[in-house]
Amino acid sequence: MSEAKIYSELIWRLIKKERFDLIDKFLINLKNKGKSYLLKDILGFLKDKINEENNIVKGNLKLAFEDDIEFVIQKLTRKLAKKIEIEKIEIDENLILGGIFVSRYFKFDFSLKNLINKVFSSL
Numbered sequence: 001m002s003e004a005k006i007y008s009e010l011i012w013r014l015i016k017k018e019r020f021d022l023i024d025k026f027l028i029n030l031k032n033k034g035k036s037y038l039l040k041d042i043l044g045f046l047k048d049k050i051n052e053e054n055n056i057v058k059g060n061l062k063l064a065f066e067d068d069i070e071f072v073i074q075k076l077t078r079k080l081a082k083k084i085e086i087e088k089i090e091i092d093e094n095l096i097l098g099g100i101f102v103s104r105y106f107k108f109d110f111s112l113k114n115l116i117n118k119v120f121s122s123l
Contacts, residue, residue: 057082064098
């Protein structure tokens with residue numbers, strides 16, 4: 001686990017306990033120790049935590065075709081039981097059918113290419 005993730009978990013717990021005074025002291029201490037470069041990553045992890053609390057998953061979507069974007073988002077929402085927010089959509093010519101959804105923490109491959117690879121690797 002990265003240092004920024006550990007710090008963001010600590011800040012998240014302090015937010016939940018409404019200990020904003022300790023958060024202020026922690027951030028000042030982080031700056032004084034020359035680790036202010038971690039703030040961008042900490043903020044990213046905290047945004048992810050907020051999205052997680054609101055049942056939102058953000059990520060990038062690679063598709064074989066551009067036609068069924070809304071259909072794919074609906075199916076992903078149902079499969080993952082979370083609201084899906086697409087940050088970037090790419091058309092990947094290496095995919096035969098389907099696509100790949102990549103978030104910060106996981107990858108969900110629903111492509112035909114992946115299915116074919118699984119079938120042949122099990123033989």
